[in-house]
Amino acid sequence: MAPKLMLAGADLTAVVLAMVVAFALRGSSVELDAPASAMLGASSLPIWLLAFSRHRLYSARYLVRRPEELRRVGRALVLSVFCMAAIGFALQAPASRVWLVLTGLIAFVLVAVEREVARRLFRRLRRAGGLLRPVVVVGVNHEARELAALMSSEPDLGYRLAGFVTDLDPERVDPGIAGQVLGRIADTRRVVRDVEAVGVIVAATATTLDISNRLVRELTNDGIHVELSSALRDVASSRLTVRPFGRFPVVYVEPVHRSGWRTSAKRAFDVSVAALCLAGASLLMLVAAVAVRVDSPGPVLFRQVRVGRNGKPFKVVKFRTMVEDAEELVIDLRDLNEADGPLFKISADPRVTRVGALLRRSSIDELPQLWNVIRGDMSLVGPRPAIPSEVEGWLPELHERLRVKPGMTGMWQVNGRSASSWDDYVRLDLYYVDNWSLSTDLAILAQTVPAVLSSRGAS
Secondary structure, three states, X not given: OHHHHHHHHHHHHHHHHHHXXXXXXXXXXXXXXXHHHHHHHHHHHHHHHHHHHHOOOOOHHHOOOHHHHHHHHHHHHHHHHHHHHHHHHHOOOOOOHHHHHHHHHHHHHHHHHHHHHHHHHHHHHHHOOOXXXXXXXXXXXXXXXXXXXXXXXXXXXXXXXXEEEXXXXXXXXXXXXXXXXXXXXXXXXXXXXXXXXXXEEEOHHHXXXXXXXXXXXHHHHOOOEEEEOOOOOOOOHHHEEEEEEOOEEEEEEOOOOOOOHHHHHXXXXXXXXXXXXXXHOHHHHHHHHHHHHHHOOOOOEEEEEEEOHHHOEEEEEEEOOXXXXXHHHHHHHHHHOOOOOOXXXXXXXOOEOHHHHHHHHHOHHHOOHHHHHHHXXXXXXXXXXXXXXXXXXXXXXXXXXXXXXXXXXXXXXXXXXXXXXXXXXXXXXXXXXXXXXXXXXXHHHHHHHHHHHOOOOOO
């Protein structure tokens, strides 16, 4: 309850500040009665709070995604502004439209900033073990264990695993989680009370339809929050819609759209941004080129064949960061490979030059790839461009990543880069290919800057 009260207080503070700033910025041509405006603003504050509550802005389960939260904030603000106008007319003291519009716009900015600050504060508290909601997971199969692992690895989600319930015999339960099994599925209500859990997560593949229905009915009657996994992995929630199919609620999955106006918009965005970045980074690239030439013998640029969209090969361009015969030395270094799967990574690669190490840590070595983007070989955002030898070791499903252009940055790069495992590489790339959107690209680009500045996962 405390976080909700904190958010509500912060929201009201932002709204009041927006009203004051809008009054000051209304312009000399707009005549407003200050006491009447103050009275109207004060009397409408409960409306603003109700609008925020009506749009689920105080329910954590509706605010997982930042874009969705901003959409809800926008709708709540529009409703509140209309209500303010209606109150003004009812009191026969209509407010200035300029003031109302300014109030709504400024409130949106202030509330968005305030909620971003709150999001970061809650994230920090959750990572420290606070504000976590204890939940019980129904099932102990692979899906249930993955859900539990997610709670542990991503405390930002706000969950803490209290334990499992299962109908499997003890000897069939994974020894690693046997000590966390708190009872059988029929004992779920008692277990929830005993551990003071506030919610239950049902692994859909771990139990039957009849048992899931009974659990939902009993637990929701007790006021317990119940969540059921969709049995789908790595499908963006924005593509899912729950709708009735007779007596059954079914999940509709939006088809993937990789053509039409979206492709044209992505290409236009790539070319314009890449051109601006090339112009802005020209001096930095010149300094890097001179440093590479002076540091070690060999060409300034390194060209390597990579696999592009639909399997078409192209030559990627980067600043050279290794000794001239680096590719010939790979065979002698195979035993030092620290990556799993077909990837080849060495944290202290002896082939890397002194300047090369600096260029890699700062990702300056990748700036020439902007030319690949302009040429159309690559995109700003996409899967990592693979070399042909890696592709030979791919499973059939991973070839799906060739449906889109490789990118200078992507989900794999901003989620650990070389520190990520092969499984992460596969999962994140396929997630991007299946769920691509322009907003996803913008979000990845926004995450790339801090990832590069912190050298997270760089090698």
